[in-house]
Structures are given as structure tokens and as C-alpha cells.
Amino acid sequence: MQIVKYAFQQHGDDRGMLVALEEYNDIPFEIKRVYYMYDTKEGVTRGYHAHKSLKQILICIHGSCKIRLDNGREKKIVSLEKPYEGLYVPNNMWREMYDFSPDAVLMVLASEVYREEDYIRDYDTFLKMVKEGLEHA
Template sequence: MTDYKKVKLLKFKIHGDSRGGLIALEEYNDIPFNIKRVYYIFDTKDNVIRGKHAHKSLEQVLICVHGRCKVLLDDGIERKTVTLDRPDKGLYISNAIWREMFDFTDGAVLLVLASKLYDESDYIRQYDEFLKFIQKR
């Protein structure tokens, strides 16, 4: 991506022993914003693309806590695909980045941490509107 502040991979510390692993996430420590909403995507069927939108102001961290999925990121100039396949790896996505999640493995669970409560007016759901939005910035 041309603006590396807008998208970055985060590595979370695993606290584990013979019983298994644990990852604790704290806002402004592990997550670069105040967490206002948490949701997860699961049971995604073959060949389904999720997302297909951008946000005007919302920030997110995506974590594939089980299985694997890919995320297409588009800043209007460059496209990049990131694979999320470990629960200790998160993908920070700032606002004004188009995202599409796809190629989910069977049983994949994608956890999303969001900086704001749900607000439909923050979504840009048409790609041509996204391009107009980023040109105005």
C-alpha cells in the first residue's frame, strides 16, 4: 500500500504453556484505538466475498482466530492481498481503505475489532463512490 500508516500487520504476544495458548488484547496497547464494537464472521460459504466496502472514519483490526482467509486492500492507487492465518496476527485497517475478505477455509472465524459503534452512514458500499471519496480528501 502506498500509505503504510493506513494498513499494517500487528503481532500479538502469545501467553501459553503446556495447557495451551492465550492472547490478551488491550486498547491503545495492542490495538491502536478504543474498541467500541466486536463482531466475528463465521460459517462463510465457498466462493463468498465479504466486506466489499470502505469506511469514512472507522478503524478496524481483523484477526482470523481460527482457519484462514485473505483480505484484499485497496487505497485507490494500489491493491494488496494479505493472508490471515494465525490468531497472533492482526491486520490494522484505517479509514478510506476498500476491503474484501475471501477464500475462507472451512471453519474459519474472522474476529473484527472496531473503533466505533455500527453506523450505516460511515460505510461506502460502492467502489466508484469510494474513489470519489478519497479524491476529495
Template sequence: MRVIKYVFQPHGDDRGQLIALEEFKDIPFKIKRVYYMYDTAEGVVRGHHAHKKLEQILVCIHGGCKIRLDNGKEKKVVPLEKPYEGLYVANNMWREMFDFSEDAVLLVFASELYDENDYIRDYDEFIEFIKEHPNAD
């Protein structure tokens, strides 16, 4: 499994830091939706799904968390702890977000608008979908 982490260029001076992100430049797709998670209770695991076509970039802009990625053959855990790093999550990839610090804010850039039909929420269905779409990942 190939894990792609982006390092975004900070622009800073004595006032602080700024990161600007642009679609097709810093984000490898057209951004159609942005959302974020915060105040995640201790022990909570978010995600538990895959997408058929949606791609994402995840950035923990405050605090830290871990992302478990699973392509149906291999699993990896990727920490997100720096506000200038983004994790690319391809379609056809099971994802779980966990181990959120108390102050974590996880920002997500998505390539598609919300569409419940794009979600695969059952792990066994995900494995079957991967078998039917072997070029995923």
C-alpha cells in the same frame, strides 16, 4: 500502500495458548465494537466497502482467509492464517475478505459503533471520496 500487521504476544504453557488484547496497547484505538464471521460459504466474498472514519483490526482466530485492501491507487492481498496476527485496516480503505477456509473465524475489533452513514458501499463513490480526501491512507 502501507500494510500494518500486528503480532500479538501469546502466553502459553502446557495447558495451551492465550492472547490478551487491550485498547491503546495492542489495538491502536478505543474498541467500541467487536464482531466475528464464521461458517462463510465457499466462494463468498465479504466486505465490498470502505469506511469514512472507522478503523479495524482483523484477526483470523481460527482457519484462514485473505483480505484485499485498496486505497484507490494500489491493491494488496494479505493472508490472515495465524491467531496471533492482526491486520490493521484504516478508514478510507476498500476491503474485501475472501478465500475463507471451511473452519475460518474472522474476529474484528472496530473503533466505532455501527453507523450505516460511515459506510461507502459503491466503489465509484469510494474513488470520488478518496479524491476529495487526498490525505487518506
């Protein structure tokens, strides 16, 4: 499994730092939705799903968290702890976000608007879809 972690260009001076993100320049898709998670309670894991077509960039803009990625064949854990780093999560990738620091703010840039029918919320269904996709590839 190839993990793509972006280090976004930072601009700074004596006033502080700035990161600007542009679709297709810094983000490999058109951004159709932005949302963020914060005040995640200790011990809570978020996610537990994959998407059929949606792609995402996850950026922990404050604090830190970990992302468990699973493509149905292998699993990897990625730490997000710098506000200028983003993790690309393609479609058909199971994700679980956990180990949030108390001050964590995880921002997500998404390639599609919210559509419940795009979610794969059952892990066994996800594994079956991955297996069927491999058999038809």
C-alpha cells in the same frame, strides 16, 4: 500503501495458548465494537466497502482467509492464518475478505459502534472520495 500486521504477544504453557488484547496497548484505538464471521460459504467474498471514520483490526482466530485492501491508488492482498496476528485496516480503505477456509472465524475489533452512514458501499463513490481527498490534501 503501508500494511500494518500485528503479531500479538502470546502466553502459553502445557495448558495451551492465550492472547490478551488491550485497547491503546495492543490495539491502536478504543474498542467500541467486536463482531465475527464464521461458516462463510465457499466462494463467498465479504466486505465490499470502506468506512469514512471507523478503523478496524481483523484477526482470523481460526482457519484462514485473505483480505484485499485498496486505498484508491494501489491494491494489496494479505493472508490471515495465525490467531495471534491482526491486520490494521484504517478508515478510507476499501476491503474485501475472501478465500475463507471451511473452519475460518474472522474476528473484527472496531473503533466505532455500527453506523450505516459511516459506510461507503459503492466503489465508484469510494474512488471519487479518495480523489477529492487527494486534491484537497
